[in-house]
Amino acid sequence: MNKQIQEAGGIKRGQMLTALLIGAFVAFLNENLLANALPGLMREFGRTAATIQWLSTGYMLVIGVLVPVTALLQQWFTTRQMFMSAMALFVAGTCLCAAAPGFGILLTGRVIQACGTGLLVPLMMNTILALYPPERRGAAMGLMGLVVMVAPVIGPALSGLIIDTFNWRWLFYMVIPFALFAIIYAFMYLKNVTEVTKPKVDLVSIVMSTAGFGCVTYGFSHTSVSFGPEGYGAIAIGSLFLLLLVWRQLKIKEPLLDLSVFRQPTFSLVAVLIVFLMMVLFATTTLLPLYMQDVLKLTAFATGLLLMPGSLLNGMLMPVSGKLFDKFGPRLVIVPGLFLIAISLRLFAGIDSDTTQGSVLFNHVLLFLGMSFVVMPAQTAGLNQLPRHLVPHGTAIYNTLQQVAGGIGIALFVGIMSSGANRYLHHSLNPTAVHEKTQSMISGLQTVFWIEFILAVLILVLGWFIKKPPEHS
Missing domain, CATH: 1.20.1250.20 (MFS general substrate transporter like domains)
Structure with a gap:
């Protein structure tokens, strides 16, 4: 090279x-x-x-x-x-x-x-x-x-x-x-x-990975709307493929992903945190435009402008969170960030048709303020636990988990919103009325944000156990 x-x-x-x-x-x-x-x-x-x-x-x-x-x-x-x-x-x-x-x-x-x-x-x-x-x-x-x-x-x-x-x-x-x-x-x-160098290509692992993640994502999307055998069957088949993938990675000499990284407790803990956090983040950023345009009746441009400050703040504060991480360690940076995320989702759980644009802006900024102090510091804390030769595998695993968990989160929570909306309309006296359709979406979104809030509290508890690696590491 x-x-x-x-x-x-x-x-x-x-x-x-x-x-x-x-x-x-x-x-x-x-x-x-x-x-x-x-x-x-x-x-x-x-x-x-x-x-x-x-x-x-x-x-x-x-x-x-x-x-x-x-x-x-x-x-x-x-x-x-x-x-x-x-x-x-x-x-x-x-x-x-x-x-x-x-x-x-x-x-x-x-x-x-x-x-x-x-x-x-x-x-x-x-x-x-x-x-x-x-x-x-x-x-x-x-x-x-x-x-x-x-x-x-x-x-x-x-x-x-x-x-x-x-x-x-x-x-x-x-x-x-x-x-x-x-x-x-x-x-x-x-x-x-x-x-x-043209190393050996493990096509079996690639097929297992694709089938496993694909079936699990489809299954979560389907079961969140309809509790039928198709969704649960897809989850079961996908889980089987993923178990076979794990077994194969542990057996072959040149694995697609070296899963020995999960022997490090902090790395594994951060992996769980990433899964839950990405599910919440990507689902929220997908559902908010639906709420803002269909309930608050904002234009697409106004929606984009309202979501811009949170994203901008997130980018600006990433270097700051990195410096704080170096100075104080992971826990004192990550836990306050997780607390802000939980507060934001609790506030989002109370949205309705009368919620002001200012409230949406504040909640969104609060959410991304918390994210800026969690995502990169948590990943850094997990990767710092690994020996140098395993860092590329750890990075690949975290990147894979981010994308797959984000996809599953969107599928799952959009399905939950749709299911909650359908349940509201089922009990409505006038389900075809425009007002009732709007209220049904609000009901579904409130259900989603309450579930996300509970997940955020669980993630907050996990954050307390993220430790700084020993000095010799």
Whole structure:
């Protein structure tokens, strides 16, 4: 690999980094554009919230499955091949979404987009590590963090403006020129900096991972709406595949993911915390636009503007939380953050048709204020427990859990909201009235936020047990 890096030194590293950042920004921006469009897509395609949420759930699920696979693919293909393939998949999926005549084609396009994003994000991180020496990686990773921060900040407001001015298809039309520019720029400046060793591909583990996570997510989505055998059967089948996956990873010499990382108690504790936290976070950010547009009757642009301060504050405070973590350790940073998250969800549990925009803004800012002091410090605390050679596996596991848990959370809680709304209408004297339909959504959302509040309290208890690693670690 050192030889390849030296060959890459023939050009400016900054140009290579720029190529990666352009592609990453396009991918991250796209991931944050669609949530604001879900209410309109429900009306246009005549789909329920439980069905339309698969545009987000399916996207995240595919990324989650691809994260551990990407590390293997990078040993089979060059940096240029990986980047070009990822962006080509992303552009193809985006074009399909933009021209989609119906929900099925739109969902297919989102899945293809996710294949590109799932390859691109780990590739970017690993290429930066290969391209820069340790003493210069901080600045490069800081630029990557800036891209990660800016996309969710401008995404909701930008998507709202586009939807109100044009229509949802322009969310995809807008992305295509930037993606094509990223491909052209990378073709000119991106060089190969990773080593191609072509290790053995464990296709069985990949199939088990895909089937396991896919079935479990589908099962949770189905059972939260209808308590039938189909949903429970899917969960059972998915769980069986995941158990077989774990057994196989412990037996083979070159596992897809080295599960020995779970022998570290703090790493395992943080993994549980991540699962619950991501379920709550992604479900909340998906459901809030539905509430704000269908109950409070806000435009898509107004919804995006109202959600911007929380996302902006989250990005601004991440470096602060990192410094506090270094100074005081994990517990004194994470526990107050979890407390703020719990308070925010308790306040959201009281929303109704008379809730003011200011209250929604305050609750959302409080939620993301708490998140800024929990997500990265918790992951850092877990990874700090691992020996150096296991850190890549720990990172891949955390990234996979984030995406898969987020997808399951969206599927589960949107289903719970729909089930609560249907239950309200079943007991209503006039279920077809507009007012009653609005009240049914409020009832479903209140149920969701109460459950999320209970989960947040449980996570808060877990936070007390996250410890600082011994000095010799």
